[in-house]
Amino acid sequence: APAMAEKLGLGRAALPEEIAAWDLDVSPDGTGLPAGSGSVEDGEMLFAEHCAICHGDFAEGVDNWPKLAGGKGTLADKDPLKTVGSYWPYLSTAWDYVNRSMPFGNAQTLSADDTYAIVAYILYSNDLVEDDFVLSDENFLDVEMPNAGGFIVDDREATEAHFWTSEPCMEDCKDTVEITMRAAVLDVTPEEIGTEA
Amino acid sequence: MSESSPKKAPSRRQFLTGAAAAGAGAVAAGAARAAGPDPLITDVQDWARATGEGVDATPYGLPIEFESDVVRRNVEWLTADTISSINFTPIHALDGTITPQGCAFERHHSGAIELRKDDYRLMINGLVDTPLVFTYGDLERFPRENRVYFCECAANTGMEWAGAQLNGAQFTHGMIHNMEYSGVPLRSLLQEAGVKPEGKWVYVEGADASSNGRSIPLEKAMDDVMVAFKANGEALRKEHGYPVRLVVPGWEGNMWVKWLRRVEVMEGPVESREETSKYTDTLANGTSRKWTWVMDAKSVVTSPSPQAPIRHGPGPLVITGLAWSGRGAITGVDVSVDGGITWMPARLAAPGTDKALTRFYLDHNWDGSEMLLQSRAKDSTGYVQPTKAQLREVRGENSIYHNNCVQTWWVKENGEAENVEVS
Numbered sequence: 063a064p065a066m067a068e069k070l071g072l073g074r075a076a077l078p079e080e081i082a083a084w085d086l087d088v089s090p091d092g093t094g095l096p097a098g099s100g101s102v103e104d105g106e107m108l109f110a111e112h113c114a115i116c117h118g119d120f121a122e123g124v125d126n127w128p129k130l131a132g133g134k135g136t137l138a139d140k141d142p143l144k145t146v147g148s149y150w151p152y153l154s155t156a157w158d159y160v161n162r163s164m165p166f167g168n169a170q171t172l173s174a175d176d177t178y179a180i181v182a183y184i185l186y187s188n189d190l191v192e193d194d195f196v197l198s199d200e201n202f203l204d205v206e207m208p209n210a211g212g213f214i215v216d217d218r219e220a221t222e223a224h225f226w227t228s229e230p231c232m233e234d235c236k237d238t239v240e241i242t243m244r245a246a247v248l249d250v251t252p253e254e255i256g257t258e259a
Numbered sequence: 260m261s262e263s264s265p266k267k268a269p270s271r272r273q274f275l276t277g278a279a280a281a282g283a284g285a286v287a288a289g290a291a292r293a294a295g296p297d298p299l300i301t302d303v304q305d306w307a308r309a310t311g312e313g314v315d316a317t318p319y320g321l322p323i324e325f326e327s328d329v330v331r332r333n334v335e336w337l338t339a340d341t342i343s344s345i346n347f348t349p350i351h352a353l354d355g356t357i358t359p360q361g362c363a364f365e366r367h368h369s370g371a372i373e374l375r376k377d378d379y380r381l382m383i384n385g386l387v388d389t390p391l392v393f394t395y396g397d398l399e400r401f402p403r404e405n406r407v408y409f410c411e412c413a414a415n416t417g418m419e420w421a422g423a424q425l426n427g428a429q430f431t432h433g434m435i436h437n438m439e440y441s442g443v444p445l446r447s448l449l450q451e452a453g454v455k456p457e458g459k460w461v462y463v464e465g466a467d468a469s470s471n472g473r474s475i476p477l478e479k480a481m482d483d484v485m486v487a488f489k490a491n492g493e494a495l496r497k498e499h500g501y502p503v504r505l506v507v508p509g510w511e512g513n514m515w516v517k518w519l520r521r522v523e524v525m526e527g528p529v530e531s532r533e534e535t536s537k538y539t540d541t542l543a544n545g546t547s548r549k550w551t552w553v554m555d556a557k558s559v560v561t562s563p564s565p566q567a568p569i570r571h572g573p574g575p576l577v578i579t580g581l582a583w584s585g586r587g588a589i590t591g592v593d594v595s596v597d598g599g600i601t602w603m604p605a606r607l608a609a610p611g612t613d614k615a616l617t618r619f620y621l622d623h624n625w626d627g628s629e630m631l632l633q634s635r636a637k638d639s640t641g642y643v644q645p646t647k648a649q650l651r652e653v654r655g656e657n658s659i660y661h662n663n664c665v666q667t668w669w670v671k672e673n674g675e676a677e678n679v680e681v682s
Binding site for chain 1: 332333334335336338339342343356368369382383384385389390391393397400401412422424425426427430447450451452453462464466469470472510515520521523525526527529530531532536537539541543544546547548549550553555565578592597598599600601602631635637640641642643645649653656657658669677678679680681682
């Protein structure tokens with residue numbers, strides 16, 4: 063255990079206004095949520111204005127941009143579609159991330175009510191609420207996220223305990239070796255010539 | 260990292276230019292061995308007659324132009340844009356363990372921002388006796404330490420889960436760098452604020468628009484996490500978090516928050532976007548692991564490799580590569596030239612150190628026949644780097660992150676190498 067260090071007296075006390083400006087994170091139990099509300103209806107307009115160019119009119123995603131809706135029940139598929147509805151365990155994360163880091167390239171421009179409305183619209187796009195739904199700090203924890211129970215804490219030391227082997231094989235470790243896959247067949251590696259210095 | 264299907268990229272390999280260069284090299288080498296005298300020796304060359312550049316020509320130098328292929332590269336189809344994206348360290352061309360900062364990989368979520376030291380502020384708040392604000396100058400007055408650690412992106416080798424895909428160690432294993440950091444222990448800053456007994460986690464975030472917020476257990480924060488402002492002797496590069504970043508030894512690169520602006524002591528984890536939607540590892544049955552922080556033992560042969568073919572023909576061959584583990588020090592690396600039937604202990608250039616890259620060599624006499632080159636790392640906890648089949652058996656193919664499988668290069672008789680999977 064580290065020894066109790068002497069304080070050096072460096073730095074100065076943070077002011078309440080400063081903490082309020084930067085401490086925006088929202089936890090799964092709703093801690094950090096500001097008072098406010100927003101409807102699916104308002105969210106649809108805000109989404110069309112601020113989000114749809116990348117994420118699609120129905121949050122279904124455009125080109126390679128993230129899909130925010132869909133993918134229900136695909137997590138065990140060969141190609142799972144992981145969205146807010148199909149994958150995200152907590153609604154707090156959606157609110158927090160949209161509020162702090164979206165729209166991409168123009169972050170921290172949404173009001174609290176805007177964020178509630180946009181998150182309500184994302185829920186609606188995932189068929190998790192009706193079109194007359196209004197999300198607020200009061201009913202926030204009532205929303206059930208389908209994959210809330212879908213996560214386990216890192217269990218590698220138990221499930222991969224056989225990777226800890228004191229004496230790995232050094233000779234005659236297998237009878238034959240065959241090439242089963244080749245990257246050159248896919249051929250998706252970038253060209254190397256003509257790179258600028 | 261996007262999970263969408265790869266698009267076709269320009270098709271011809273470097274092999275073409277590589278082969279041409281190999282041919283030219285062979286001619287030159289042949290000439291040196293030929294009966295006639297070598298004009299590079301018998302004729303006085305320009306550089307032996309005239310003068311070179313003065314000491315005022317280059318206040319801060321870049322590598323010589325002949326090394327212009329030793330650069331970061333990106334793979335366009337991996338992400339929707341280049342702002343929230345990744346590029347790759349040219350590990351195939353480097354040696355030793357220290358990564359030159361100028362070609363050390365980048366991973367941003369809202370681009371590399373420009374943050375002056377004068378504008379820099381670091382806040383410590385939450386469950387502390389006194390929430391504090393530090394300037395950059397304040398940080399330089401705390402007792403300092405120097406440590407060498409690797410920073411490996413959780414997604415390194417992630418494109419290879421379903422098969423052999425990208426052809427080159429830079430692309431399959433290059434989301435990594437290894438630097439000597441100078442900075443202060445995060446513990447010192449937390450102690451300055453005074454952590455309350457209820458504090459069990461810290462939430463750390465950057466000054467950029469993405470914020471990249473992550474939750475870290477207090478135990479780790481008080482152990483070896485550093486608030487770093489120098490790397491490899493000089494200020495951090497802009498793209499690596501100038502002026503201040505977090506160094507989280509042994510743990511996935513995403514947690515090494517750049518442009519660090521706030522550390523909040525909390526009772527529980529925030530479960531932010533970067534630890535729910537991303538950096539969670541989906542298993543075959545559809546459940547997902549969260550908080551997979553440690554990077555397990557891993558290695559790769561960097562040469563020969565697809566971007567570093569053998570150009571000198573049979574005879575003495577240096578097989579070399581890198582090994583590392585987030586759980587401790589590398590204690591040994593075995594190399595196979597026959598796809599894992601037989602293994603030979605490689606030589607470590609220096610004893611492995613905690614959570615840092617280790618260089619290995621196998622001094623080989625190549626008979627010119629095909630090889631299936633592999634390396635297998637072992638760390639101080641007794642963990643042995645698994646095969647991809649072993650990993651898939653536990654995890655399936657959709658984990659995206661934490662692929663530390665044994666890599667195979669198929670070295671052909673002409674010296675070219677290809678990324679393959681073997682049975």
